[in-house]
Amino acid sequence: MTHLTKMSIDLIFQNISRHIQLDKTEADFFISLLQSKKLKRKEFLLKQGDTCRTENFIVKGCLRTYTIDDNGFEHIVMFGIEYWWVGDLFSFLTQSPATYFIDALEDTEILQISKANLDKLFEIVPKFERFFRLILQNAFIAQQQRINQNLSYTAEQRYLDFITKHPDLEQRLSQKQVSAYLGITPVFLSMLRKKLSQK
């Protein structure tokens, strides 16, 4: 745990002010509930089975939330980059063992809020109920779209959609990570890319 920088504070308020307006007292109180943390590439934020004790706002870097199946294959349920909130929500809310692993794909800096502090925040500044409802709404809609695409599209269509919708992310990720998100093998993604490049 390191000291909160001015830059990271600015960044999180930039995110928050898109949804709710805070006065000075509310803003200061919110900041007092946060802790800063840095993760080296490949370092874990959460391991399956541990309890997720914080919700995490990414100031800089890239995280992935994933599982490992019975055959040892990784499956990525979400990536997180700057401005995203990440965590294992179920584990966080119920303080029960986590379903997911979360680790850093780049050196990453996050701001953390504990469950106790978030509960306190909701109680003292109820506006934050609204903030997290809005964040959740967006995440819910994005997830529903992904479910629909997984049902409706071929791997090729999903890949094309991914690079169109997230050109920024595609730059930062290895093909292995992209394939683990799309639900195909790295070998097949390589074949798709070859085929598409020949068109």
Place this chain on the structure above:
Amino acid sequence: MTHLTKMSIDLIFQNISRHIQLDKTEADFFISLLQSKKLKRKEFLLKQGDTCRTENFIVKGCLRTYTIDDNGFEHIVMFGIEYWWVGDLFSFLTQSPATYFIDALEDTEILQISKANLDKLFEIVPKFERFFRLILQNAFIAQQQRINQNLSYTAEQRYLDFITKHPDLEQRLSQKQVSAYLGITPVFLSMLRKKLSQK
């Protein structure tokens, strides 16, 4: 639009009181914002391209939210039964054309709240921000689990998981609907069932 019955009012308060507590004035105000509607089996609540003007609480019956792909196949992103809220959230929030079709798989009764009335509700009884945040949290977690299963499991595993987790639903749905939810063809589901029954 029909009159709100005592039964449907009781049912929605049963749902709400699991998350927030209301006094008489708040409860009466909430009820004044609702409208009741009945749908016959096969009737549409929403069609792709139309604007989703209400969020809908199911009092009785069963709805499905789905898309139709370029080849005319239906893909179900969610079922809704008693106590569930359904709608096309993106279309509802932005009042833009809907992505999804929603229709009734059984004769169904719902309670509806319009966007204007929900906005008013949040303003006058902010506790409802919390209520919808909690509803959304649960829906988000369930969707994330489904994404993970679509990535990690074979069709057989997903089917077994579905009937274990939703034995009630399985009873009420045709195999065609179940297959459109699992992301496989009705033919393949039939083959799976035969194989499993022989074990």
Place this chain on the structure above:
DNA sequence: GATAAAAATTAAAGTAGTTTAATAAATTAC
């Protein structure tokens, strides 16, 4: 209660995506 329509079953041929394995290219680490 007969007829029509929709859903489920079965089988056989076809295909999108996997697996395995070998090689090449890129990245990491000392």
Place this chain on the structure above:
DNA sequence: GTAATTTATTAAACTACTTTAATTTTTATC
């Protein structure tokens, strides 16, 4: 800066799931 490790490519054999089509069973309709 070189060795070691990880990632990407390619090809060939394989399999989970689809497609088509014919038949049976169930459900809906008047």
